[in-house]
Amino acid sequence: MELLKIRVPQPVVEALQFRLSFKPFVDYLQKQKQRVPRQAGITSLYDHLIAKFTPFLSLLQPVEEVLITPPLEELLQLIKFSVLPLTDQEDEVPYAIGLPGHLITLFHYSEAFGQLMGQPEDFLPEAALPVIRQDALRSFYQLVLEKCYGVSTGTDFCPFFTFQTNAGNLTRYYRMRIDFRFLEPHLEKQLPPLQPAWLAFAKESRGVPPSGVPPSGTPPGGIVAELPVGLPLEQFTFHGVCLFFIEDITEETALRDLREVFVHLQTEPEGGIYQRFEKGLRDLCGQSDLEIGVTPFLQVNGNYVHHSTYTSRSIFLKYSGLHIDALSKSEVQQMITGLVSDPRPRVSPDLTGASEPAQQLLYGKGFRSLILYPIVVSNQALGMLEIGSVHPAALNGEVLQKVEQAIPMVTELLLYQINQFKARMEGIVHQKFTSLQPSVAWRFTEAAWVYLRQGGEKVSEDESTRVFFPGVYPFYGAIDVRNSSVERNRAIQRDLTRQLRWVGEILQTPGPPDKEEMTQELLTRNQYWESRLDRLWTPEDEVQVTAFLADEVHPCFQGLSEQPAVATRLQPYFNHTDATTGLFYQAYRAYQESLKQINDTVNDYLEQAEKQLRTLYPHYFEKFRTDGLEYNLYIGESIAPWLPFRPDHLRQLRGWQLASIVAMARLTHQLRSALPLPLQTTQLILAHSRPVDIQFRLDERRFDVEGAYSIRYEIIKKRIDKACVKGTQARLTQPDTLALAYTTSQEVNDYLPFINTLQERGELLPSIEFLELEPLQGVSGLKALRLNINYRPLPD
Incomplete structure (x- = not known):
């Protein structure tokens, strides 16, 4: 066998000296012999091996002078048989025996190893060289510290690096590991004193610089660090042999790359994401000519529809020319229902003689094997992964096992596409069809006229086109289903x-x-x-x-x-x-129906109550349905500058807010006996006496508060429902009560007359709890009063 030499750019240390020696290996055999039980068979085997190497213990040959002779080849074969398991003795296992250096010199190697290493000198990525060099240096530090200083670093000194091969459109990834166990450092001079910095560097994780902080200018793929100085490696001579192993890590690398692809879903163009996804899946399957399709199942009002932006990548739709919306509603529904009831992947290793029309069509287009993988989550069909090959038996159960590892990423891609489609639909609805509330429509009309007068879409946003209402008074209320x-x-x-x-x-x-x-x-x-x-x-x-x-x-x-x-x-x-x-959804239907009835009841009442409020003064009103209902109301003269705004308007609005939320609580309580699941509600009002500024956000097409003080109000509003009574873990909001949160005493005083009125009418019980609240994130000093609601029928 001829020597195989591999040039490594940027050696760890210039002029690092290596000598071929079998003494470290014999020492290893002696230690192993002492550890095993004294059984004739095992000890005789060690004795035989030791006897074979003993005549060559004095061999100490510079690596560049080594010639492969029959006796040397026999000894290298014995090392292979001693170290490798019998199952790994075949030539297809990539292993080698040799010594490292600026030239990695291999004295003995398997055929598979030789084929993989028959690469150009630049088979190592340029960006990875600094990290590879640093990790190799760290391994030499570990070796010297343990063998010469008797200091263990708690890690094995086996440097490794990764590389890749490319054949057409297919990339395979490998990791080469170098075993230093049979390598001994020797120094003719006196050992220099041990430095703590050497030990610290030797114990660091791979690829992490001693400082722990990568310097500026770090190239992609690696971390560059200033290498520690002081340990004179160039003065050592390393005697022994090293083992080299190559492991195929294509599968784990491809999966890692696939996960990395989907990290950038929100920031990179979908076309590039999809190309990288296809490349990663082909690498994972080990087949460069696979055709891959990922098709989301898109719905409009419950009907599955076709949109070329999302379904053009479907293998079946591409080659059949068929559109989903060309099928009847019952046909599509039947197809999707079938996928939900039996979402197992379909593997067709050979489409010859296929009976299904879809498979026959693809066979006619040149496909010979196929995988169809429906993606169904929580009984919702998200889409289909299709993989086709022009080769029979190219797609089988073994390939399916690899594909299944990528299904979480496919699911994420489908969810992204479905949500993107929904967002586009909602954007069109908001842009073209959403009607404005009459109270603020005048301001949008003014802004639109400015756009039109000054050039339409080319006009930049400025004060004349900004929809802004300063100094409006906010009112916030919420009815939430308890423990939904x-x-x-x-x-x-x-x-x-x-x-x-x-x-x-x-x-x-x-x-x-x-x-x-x-x-x-x-x-x-x-x-x-x-x-x-x-x-x-x-x-x-x-x-x-x-x-x-x-x-x-x-x-x-x-x-x-x-x-x-x-x-x-x-x-x-x-x-x-x-x-x-079905019986198996009975409890969940009861929950959903109860939640729906509560929300419908509250929503209907609030809509009617707000209509009556419009006669008081023009205002902006918005409500949100969650597991309950919450609303925002803004009122002030900037919304209707042609009408004078008086303090009495605020007083009447506080009375309306208090009376309406008590009325809604009484309605939901009356509803409980008729509900399939008797859910309870909690009631909350946030009192705020100072005006805020609101502006219409074009990007989100909604009003939002502006200014530091206004933003503080928004923070309180978003977090108040999680507030707890001070000194306890009990929530402020409780069933059968109304919580009124406030900051200043004046804010609660504004509501007290209306509380007294509702108590006198019997809608609220006489008792009042005055409470302090635990600080919320970014907010402190909040207080609240809690009122008990009377659910008894009121006297006529």
Whole structure:
């Protein structure tokens, strides 16, 4: 075997000296022999190896003078057989034996290693060289410290570096690791005193400079650091041999690159993102000519639609010329429902003789193997991943296992595309169709006239086009469903528990003997989930149980459907999986229906109450539906400069706010007895006596506050619902009460006359709690009073 020499640019230390020696390896064998039990077979093996190397213990040959002779080749073969497992002795394992340096010199190597190293001298990326050099230097520090100073760094001194090969459009990634175990440093002079800086550098993580801070001008792909000085490596001579191993890391690198691609979804053009995604998936699968399609399922008012921007990458749609919106609504619905009920990936290694029309069409276009992977999350079909190849058997179960590792990234891409589509739709609706409230429409008309008069779209924004209302008084109120997330999770827990019990009963029904092992395994896992849901519930459990039912239980039930004893139970079971009528969604439907009834009741009342308020004074009003309802109201003379604004308008508005929120609380309480799930509500008002400035945000197409003091009000408003009573962990907002938060005594005094009126009318109980609140993030000094609502019928 000829010597193989690999030039490494930028050596760690110039003139670093290496000598071929077998003594370190023999010392290793002696130590291993002492550690193993005294069994004749094992000790005889070590004795045999030691005897083979003993005549050559005096060999100490400079690396550049080594010639491969038959005796030397035999010794190198013995090292290979001693170190490598028997399963790794074949030539396809990339290994080598040699010594490092400015030229890595390899005395013995496998055929696979030689093929991979038959690369140009620049096979190492230029940007990675500083880090590679630094890590190699650190390994020499570790070796010298342990072997010469007896100081262990707690790490193995095995430097490694990565490199890649390119064949056409396919990139493969490798990691070469150098094993220094059989390398001994020697110094003819006296050892210099140990320096703490040497030990600190040797213990640092790979790729991290001693300072811990990368200097400016760091090239991409590596961290440059000033290398420590003081340890005179050039004065040492390193005796022994090193082992070199190459590991294929294409799969983990491709997955890392895929994850990196999706980090930039929001900042890079989608076309570039998609090209990098295709490249990463081809590298992961190890096939450069795969055709890849990712198609989101887009909806408009519940109907699936086609838009070329999003569906042009579909393999099937591209080659068939068919559009989703060309199909009938029932055909599309049937197709999507089928994917949700059975979202397993479809692997077709050979399309020859395919029976399905879609596969026949693709066969006619030259495809010979295919993977279709529906992406379904929480019973929602997000889209489809399609992978096609012109080669038979190119796509199979082994490739599918690799593809499945990338499915979380595909899901993220589909969600991004769907959300992007929704955002574009909402933008068009807001731009073209959203009507303005009459109270502020005049100001938008003025701004529009300025745009038109001065040149339309070419006009830059200035004071004349800015929609701004200074000095308006804010009013904020909220009715929220108490513990809505907890109630939702409880409902899902009850539904899943019921479904698991059905599954357990069906699995215990006697079935065919050949299915008994599978059904018993599923029954055991089903019992585990039943037990877990009885004891503990987390949001992750919902995902895992749903996946267990869809991916394992339902396919098993499909296979048992031909057994009469089981079939009679399966049809009712699958009927109950219908989200709109099924038993397994009963508790969740009760939660949703109860939430809807509360929101509808509150929303209807508030809309009517706000209409009556319009006769008081023009104002801007907006409401938001969450798990409840909250609203903002702004009033002031800048909104209607042609009408005088008086303090009495504020007084009347405070009375309206207090009376309306108490009325809504009483309505939701009356509703409880008729609700499928008797949810409770909490009520909150934020009192604020000072005016704020609001401006219309063109980018978000909504009003927002302006100025430091106004922004403080906005911060309080966003965080007040999480406020706790001072000295406790109890929330300010509680069922059957109305909380009124404020900062100054004047703010609460403005409401006290109206509180007294509602108490006298019997809508509020006499008791009042005056409370201090725990500081919120960025806000302190808040106070509140809490009023108890009287739900008894009022006297005529």
